[in-house]
Amino acid sequence: xxxSSVRGDRxxxxxxxxxxELGWDDGLYxxxxxxxxxxxxxxxxxxxxxxxxxxxxxRKGERPRRGRGRKxxxxxxxxxxxxxxxxxxxxxWYYEHLNANLRKAPRSLSGDGLKKPDPNAFGxxxxxxxxxxxxxxxxxxxxxxxxxxQDADRKPLAxxxxxxxxxxxxxNMSVLSIPRDTRVTIPRCTDPKTHQVYPQTSAxxxxxxxxxxxxxxxxxxxxxxxxxxxxxMMVDFSGVVSMADAIGGVPVCVDRNVYSHDSKGHGSGxxxxxxxxxxxxxxALQWLRTRYGFEDNTDIGRxxxxxxxxxxxxxxxxxxxxxxxxxxxxxxxEAATRSLTVDDGLDTVKKLYDLGGDLNRVPTKRITMVTMxxxxxxxxxxxxxxPGDAEATFALLRNDTAxxxxxxxxxxxxxxxxxxPKGALKVVVQNGTNSSVSGPVSGRAxxxxxxxxxxxxxAAATDTALTTQADTTITYGDKALRGDALxxxxxxxxxxxxxxxxxxxxxxxxxxxxDWRSGSAYPKASGEEKDADKAxxxxxxxxxxxxxxxxxxxxxxxx
Numbered sequence: 001x002x003x004s005s006v007r008g009d010r011x012x013x014x015x016x017x018x019x020x021e022l023g024w025d026d027g028l029y030x031x032x033x034x035x036x037x038x039x040x041x042x043x044x045x046x047x048x049x050x051x052x053x054x055x056x057x058x059r060k061g062e063r064p065r066r067g068r069g070r071k072x073x074x075x076x077x078x079x080x081x082x083x084x085x086x087x088x089x090x091x092x093w094y095y096e097h098l099n100a101n102l103r104k105a106p107r108s109l110s111g112d113g114l115k116k117p118d119p120n121a122f123g124x125x126x127x128x129x130x131x132x133x134x135x136x137x138x139x140x141x142x143x144x145x146x147x148x149x150q151d152a153d154r155k156p157l158a159x160x161x162x163x164x165x166x167x168x169x170x171x172n173m174s175v176l177s178i179p180r181d182t183r184v185t186i187p188r189c190t191d192p193k194t195h196q197v198y199p200q201t202s203a204x205x206x207x208x209x210x211x212x213x214x215x216x217x218x219x220x221x222x223x224x225x226x227x228x229x230x231x232x233m234m235v236d237f238s239g240v241v242s243m244a245d246a247i248g249g250v251p252v253c254v255d256r257n258v259y260s261h262d263s264k265g266h267g268s269g270x271x272x273x274x275x276x277x278x279x280x281x282x283x284a285l286q287w288l289r290t291r292y293g294f295e296d297n298t299d300i301g302r303x304x305x306x307x308x309x310x311x312x313x314x315x316x317x318x319x320x321x322x323x324x325x326x327x328x329x330x331x332x333x334e335a336a337t338r339s340l341t342v343d344d345g346l347d348t349v350k351k352l353y354d355l356g357g358d359l360n361r362v363p364t365k366r367i368t369m370v371t372m373x374x375x376x377x378x379x380x381x382x383x384x385x386x387p388g389d390a391e392a393t394f395a396l397l398r399n400d401t402a403x404x405x406x407x408x409x410x411x412x413x414x415x416x417x418x419x420x421p422k423g424a425l426k427v428v429v430q431n432g433t434n435s436s437v438s439g440p441v442s443g444r445a446x447x448x449x450x451x452x453x454x455x456x457x458x459a460a461a462t463d464t465a466l467t468t469q470a471d472t473t474i475t476y477g478d479k480a481l482r483g484d485a486l487x488x489x490x491x492x493x494x495x496x497x498x499x500x501x502x503x504x505x506x507x508x509x510x511x512x513x514x515d516w517r518s519g520s521a522y523p524k525a526s527g528e529e530k531d532a533d534k535a536x537x538x539x540x541x542x543x544x545x546x547x548x549x550x551x552x553x554x555x556x557x558x559x
Contacts, residue, residue: 094330095349101337104347107231109189109212110219110436114228115467117400118475118502124168126400127358128227130218132234133160133288134209134341158209158217158234160288160306163227165397170358172366172402173544174535176225176393177306179299179374180206182383184224187436189216200437204382214341223437224385225394226470226514231355234341241281242335249278250313252287252305253550257559260286260293267292267557276550284309293557299383300371301552307369307542308549315547318364367544368403370535389536396532398470399497403541405534416483422491425484425508427452427460432469432511440466444512448492451520452510455491463509472513472522473498477505484508493522 119125134156157180165174181204188200191212198211208220214232222229244250253276261267270286270293272279279287288306295301337349346352373389376382385391393403401407418425429452431445445462452460472494476485485499485508516522535541542549 098337103341106215107343109215110187121501123503126168127166128229129164130232131162155210157206170361173362174403175369177303178372179383244284245281249280256553258553260290303371364544369542370539373538389538403535408533418484423458430463432513434468469513475502475505476508
């Protein structure tokens with residue numbers, strides 16, 4: 001009998017009930033489901049995902065898949081199929097048919113959302129998309145693929161969660177994963193169908209999907225990261241398999257033989273020999289859901305395996321499409337649109353196709369995938385954001401700074417001198433401390449306006465409208481005001497990164513964010529004067545062109 005590593009075993013005992021108790025793997029085999037060999041059995045079953053499903057949020061999900069159409073990278077796993085319709089050659093009726101296949105849901109289910117960042121000086125805005133893998137068993141096919149037939153009526157969990165950030169100039173892309181068992185604050189959410197109100201709570205982040213749908217998961221991410229998220233896309237088990245089959249296989253590598261299965265039924269059933277293999281269909285789903293057998297048998301290793309798969313798929317698609325047959329393209333478009341749930345801002349195939357074009361502009365060498373810096377709780381029963389490093393990673397995304405560190409090459413011009421005396425500078429101060437979790441801090445704009453007056457900025461005024469923003473910022477529209485904005489930031493002790501030119505700004509505006517909820521002196525971030533320009537080492541970054549990456553197999557799951 002194989003056993004997980006000490007940490008993985010402790011974590012499993014605390015996080016997940018025994019497999020027999022759950023009826024996950026053992027029950028599945030017992031009732032004629034998939035065999036441990038990973039091959040379909042007599043009733044057409046296929047291997048389950050990485051065991052252990054429970055209603056408390058501690059189970060495994062699968063990962064979204066990337067798609068592509070003709071010779072364009074359709075890379076956002078979920079967006080995948082949709083883009084394909086551009087090459088399907090179908091008429092208007094077919095286009096409407098695919099649109100009807102898509103399931104739509106509200107973008108956010110929480111009352112107080114973040115303000116969308118202002119565009120930069122060139123009118124460009126970053127793009128943030130939340131990619132979700134649902135473990136829902138809402139069909140016979142999903143039950144076969146996911147196992148746990150007794151969970152058919154359980155609300156799905158968002159066991160794969162990735163934030164895809166595309167820079168405003170589309171020069172780079174960052175992908176951030178968060179382990180499914182990360183303990184977070186899930187804000188108050190209202191189910192758009194039943195109108196049930198779910199109160200704010202602290203729980204594993206994958207449970208957020210059960211609080212009304214993907215819009216609550218998006219709201220949870222925004223609360224945690226402070227990043228405004230434009231869209232979400234969610235895919236289920238069957239969609240993963242169908243799309244992986246249509247793509248024709250993705251090369252993955254293991255550093256030794258691996259068999260993700262033990263006598264208790266834990267494991268995805270993945271069985272590979274040492275080296276590189278092209279996986280597709282059910283085997284691709286197994287790879288993406290494997291936890292027992294990779295590294296320390298936790299979600300951390302699984303996230304890394306997902307990153308490797310995603311990067312490999314991107315490289316495959318960039319080399320040129322294998323989907324040249326119109327029938328194949330239509331099959332893939334059907335499979336993907338049937339398995340997709342998108343927000344109401346991505347409610348047509350055309351919008352998803354256009355999104356694919358945006359993603360295709362990013363060169364592979366500028367794609368960076370990371371896992372949120374994390375640490376175990378004191379009893380190792382759940383994961384927590386790592387103090388300092390997690391927030392530094394979130395801040396890079398908020399500031400549209402590439403995680404690969406290559407933006408540091410963009411040398412800033414010497415700071416210009418102010419264009420006018422500070423007493424004549426008209427600055428509008430606004431309170432941005434609204435929060436769906438903590439609530440707003442009243443009077444913040446007035447406090448900082450008084451501080452500015454004391455510093456000699458006598459023309460500063462306040463805007464009484466309340467907004468929501470993670471970071472304190474100074475925005476201006478006229479290039480001639482850059483020197484004044486930098487001088488203002490220096491007077492308040494703000495970092496240079498807080499100063500932003502925007503094509504939509506009129507005059508100069510200081511928004512006091514949730515990073516400055518008290519006092520008149522701006523709090524220094526761990527005493528650092530310099531803005532971070534690269535993901536911390538604890539984020540375990542993987543570059544999109546790293547074709548030599550190989551998953552480390554846990555020796556206890558090797559053969």
